[in-house]
Amino acid sequence: MAAPSEESDRVGPSSGPVETALVALEADSDPGKQLERLQELMGLLREQRHRETASKQVFQDIQQILTKSSHEVELACQEAGRLVCLDRHLQLIAECFRCLRNACVQCPGNQGTIRDLDLIGTSVKLVDLFRKRNVIKQESQLTAFRCGLQFLGNAVAGNEASQRILWKDAFPDLFLACLSYPDEKIVTYSCMILFTCLNSERLKDLQSRNMTIALRVVQAYEKQADAEWAFLIISDYLLKIPELVNSLYAKLSHQERVTLLELMIAKLLGDEPLTSEDTAAFLSHAGFVASKFKENYKSVLKLASVRHREDEEALTAIRLLHALCEMSANCDLLPSLQAFPGLLETALETLQMTHLAGRQTLNVFTTSPCVRGHWDISNPVAGFKSHLIRLIGNLCYKDRNNQDKVYQLDGIPLILDSCSIDDNNPFLNQWAVYAIRNLTEQNKRNQELIAKMENRGLADTALLKKMGLEVKQQDRKLTLRSTRKASGG
Template sequence: MKQTLSDSTSLVMEVRPSPSEFTVPENILRRLLVAANSYRLDEALELLTEAARTDRGRSALAYKDVLPAVLQLSRLLSSSSSVHPHLIFSTLRLLRNLCAGEIVNQNSFVRENGVEVVSIASSYVDLGSNSDYSFVRVGLQVFGNVSLGGEEHRTAVWDWHFPAVFLDIARIHKVEVFDPLCMVIYNCCKGRHERIRELSGVQGLPILIEIVRTASTVGFQEDWFKLLLSIICFEESHFLSLFSELRLVENAGNFKYGDNHFTMEQAFLLSTVAECLNKKMTEISVSNEFANCVLGILKVAVGVLDCVSKEKFGLPTGSAAIDVLGYSLTTLRDICARDEMLSSEKDSSAGVIESLLSAGLVELMLDLLRNLEPPAIIKKSIKQVESCENRKGYMSSNSLKVCPYKGFRRDIVGVIGNCLYRREHVQDEIRQNNGIPLLLQQCVTDEDNPFLREWGIWMVRNLLAGNAENQREVAELKVQGSVDLPEFAALGLQVVVDQSGRPKLVNVSADEKISGS
């Protein structure tokens, strides 16, 4: 015996708006109606969906073997010539709830070829420009729940979707689709190196490109995107390939010093990676490849300093090149802070930082500071600057660079300060490069660099701690001409102009030694 949805019997419902007849096999219909204790199919699906919201409800429905019946119903609805979107959507919602943490249902889903059924059902309705993509969203939520069941479940989901189906879905630039898509891909890739390589390879990169572009334009509401980026960029070191593919020019990987043709997608990617590192510093393992890649990007991005005016805004500024410069700098600052928080037994950060130091990180930071005009408070206090500009060895104010964003100087100081922490060879390198007076100059308040004074004091503390030579050099600095400012009095410092005409910040008394403690 079969019942139809167009009949007026108590076992079925009338489907609207289509009057077309749809036949439901009795074994499927009876199982659902009995499990829900209902006489109407639409009502039964709603009641079962509500019951499956709890662990107890899901377990009870698994015992009643409801999920296979729902899959069969969904398959029939999708293959029917009649259009019943409400019922299809109801089956998808019910399957999502049934597979939320219930291993019996998850196993049954894979065994009954649920991946194919849901994939067809979630794309059943013709999606136009006005669609809310709710079918696709719920279908992805089903796969996200199923993928948590185990490797067999993740394999079934991955093999069906990668790469073509994932790419089609990634091209739907809607946040309601974006978040569950990232969830599914993350669940399938976590702990599976071969899948991460596939996703970062020739077939998978277009998917990642679309994902980043969607996130940069419509945003995201959940953390799945960040989690996905973390395993791609940090754990597997595929950051450079993704960053390069987001460029607009050909030969994307061939960076050249001074080239500032970055894209907003690249800036967004780097800002998100920087945020991931900053907020989960004790959980993320940073590789040499990633760290040196960011340093390479920074060396390219500094070329923008030759063509920018003073910026009064912090990151993000809206300029791709400036944002790439800033976020690469803050990323390096946080990488260099890691060994302060993590033990050498637990993390390999010390080796990563030494690799950055060997690649010239400190030298680059010193050069950036030397080429910047002095902090405003010092610049305003130096007398007869114009007469000093023509002195030998002094860079004229016209050739000095300005901070491209609010906080640029502070971020440089932060990198140097973290590099100095408990590293005697870095302390010595600063002294040998005549950098001590330059670093002392940074211990001031500056409206264009919030918290510069605090970062400067941290940097100088690390510069002098346990280093007698550095302490002696600071104590023996000779005053060539000074400017007394109340702002420096509390620190025992003052601004001076040395023989080369450059402003310096030194301790008030040449006989007083600064303790490194």
């Protein structure tokens, strides 16, 4: 018995809605009617049951319309007079992409058929044509461009074979163009595709073949901070390669550097703990950030001048310090920072410089003693002194060598003298308590120094009490004791 013909299989009584729409699509040669049939087909392909029953012929017919309309677009780009007749073809292209986009959702079979028909390669070429031919000004062109990227994203989602094809066809030119395109949605969709395709091997391509793509991802996120796909690319992939991050940092503007540092901080503070791979990368990041802070810490003093309140190098140094605080709060990263040459000395010198600057003239470093319950968000150094004391406290945690360095550099009196109420430095006293505790833990010389300071009137008794400390004389010796009850944590 002969097998039923393809035609009888598609139009017989058992034909489904998709096949019925397909027959109607084939019967119409008028672009307007084709658009209506494509819209009907697009609606059907939103449902899983229709996607799963779609035949190869569905995609072949869509490919035929897409190819013909693409040819018209190409001709129109060569002859300016034909641009006025282009809108209908652009609408057909957008609708073809919508059909293909819907057909790929949770349907590996359709993804495979689309890949085998080389619809990925065809679509990449068409999208590339859109971004090259700026002579096309219709809104329908932008819509078709966006729909094409959406389709490509769905075509490769969860499908390694399709990802390989797209990467071969699109890397690096399509990503380079789309990531810097002046339309936010184009940038978003290209980030989605890039994130979907990335793996450890392709990440090496970004590092070795075209680092500009990584650069443009960071720039895209800096311009559009709610761009989730760009965030995921940086957080889940770029931050895993310290060498790439170091090279990127050198090419970024100061504002973009701030953005990259904020993403590092977000990774450290995220709900998910760092993996062993993340920790290995951040050990390198910690050293890099520490070296950059040592290079740029003096720039912060520029902010004391009204003329330099927006100095970008100084603002970058502030964010470097914030990143160091969060890194040093991580038990896996702390030892490397405690041992980093000159970091503790730099933090103490910065605290001394800014402390003196705030006393010499009225400026952003001057203590604001009024208690308002909030700090001046226009102050570029809000929280800076708190961060410095927090970092010093972290670096001295169970580290006798660093405790002794602070003693030798007269850092203990400086910390105590810096800890008056200051609305521009929230939690300053709390971080000072923490720093003094870490400086005096199992360190009698540091304990004795603070006790002698109080006995000579050099340390503020009220401040020590706020810190939960008091000086007691016993057996003709002064000792520093905690007035707080021991508690867990």
